Amino acid sequence: MALSNNVIGAINFVAVLLSIPIIGAGIWLSTEPDNSCINILQWPVIILGILILVVALAGLVGGFWRIPWLLIFYMVAMLVLIILLACLVVFVYMVTVRGHGxxxxxxxxxxxxxxxxxxxxxxxxxxxxxxxxxxxxxxxxxxxxxxxxxxxxxxxxxxxxxxxxxxxxxxxxxxxxxxxxxxxxxxxxxxxxxxxxxxxxxxxxxxxxxxxxxxxxxxxANLKKEWRRADIILLITLVALIWVYLIGCCAFRNAKTEDLFRKYKQGYT
Known part of the structure; x- marks a missing residue:
């Protein structure tokens, strides 16, 4: 169980790192003159990145310190955030698919x-x-x-x-x-x-x-160009987050299986 928890903690540390490019993309958009004048996309991206960071930290703590309820919160909350990130990626693509010089x-x-x-x-x-x-x-x-x-x-x-x-x-x-x-x-x-x-x-x-x-x-046109660049970052991060999340789910399931098997052995002896 301890090994599995450490694996879950390590995986969630990767999720913490993956929140950085999302927050960075939002900050980059906010520094561009056109985006800073219109204020549409940068704040949703920054807020979503911060939420992913907070939830990943919760999973990190829950994994290393063996707090099951915190891990369950991580699993549910991260799934919701991944869905929101996927919706954002699709939305940005759809609103920027038109428009050319x-x-x-x-x-x-x-x-x-x-x-x-x-x-x-x-x-x-x-x-x-x-x-x-x-x-x-x-x-x-x-x-x-x-x-x-x-x-x-x-x-x-x-x-x-x-x-x-x-x-x-x-x-x-x-x-x-x-x-x-x-x-x-x-x-x-x-x-x-x-x-x-x-x-x-x-x-x-x-x-x-x-x-x-x-x-x-x-x-x-300027927004479209910059949003497309940000969307590529968000898409790559989304794919990595899904991969990390699935590995974390498998590790959590293995940890629960090990725990049940250990309790069964203790009861049998």
Whole structure:
């Protein structure tokens, strides 16, 4: 029994370690400017990681100190958390399966359309009240100013691989036909009727295209890219957690069998 309990404790120590990449993924998301402005995914990921850490610690204590009720709590609670993590992994995949950039002639960067993304993500930016808060947060960053420091010539900028957020918020849509002065200053549009964003563009450095649908789409494209990376981490951790959980269940069952066999031998003698 002691050996089995030690094995269960060691397995739960691995579960403790597996909570770290989950918490780390949430913290990484919270440090990204776009995620910190919209605040959707990072806190559920962090909270779920912390809960897995707490439950794994309970299993660790229950295994090494032979506390059966704590091990039973670990088995039930960890199963629930694994199911929640699996649901989160599937949810992130489903809401990010749509949304892609559009190629424009003579441009290396992509353009983004709001309607290309899932309804869940679009609802996060459609509300005027929500977007005003997000817009204020985005405009306080240096992402657009960095473009002016990096690209002086029009062709250099057109050949640049800028982020979706920069493509959507820091410049007017290519189809409007604005003339390049610098990455955040454009003049003489050819076709202002091509898109409502053509009229929304402003050379005022605090405005730019932050009120454009292209900026909302660029934000969602950035979120999609970062959420997909986080989802890969969560998926790998989920598979490892399931493996650890199944081994722990087997060890717990063997421990109970050893205990019953020992009690049977004592009663027989």
């Amino acid at each position: 559009h190629i424009e002639p003579s441009r290396s960067y992509l353009e983004y359309k709001l309607d290309d993304f899932s309804g869940f993500l679009r609802r996060r930016v459609r509300s005027t009240y929500k977007w005003e808060r997000i817009r204020t947060c985005l405009s306080s960053t240096s992402m657009c100013a960095e473009l002016n420091q990096s690209y002086r010539m029009a062709q250099d900028f057109f050949n640049a691989h800028i982020t979706p957020l920069q493509s959507g918020c820091c410049k007017p849509p290519t189809e409007c036909g604005y003339t390049f002065v610098n990455p955040t200053y454009w003049i003489s549009p050819i076709n202002t009727a091509a898109d409502m964003d053509c009229l929304a563009w402003s050379n005022e450095q605090t405005q730019l295209c932050y009120s454009c649908d292209s900026c909302k789409a660029g934000l969602l």
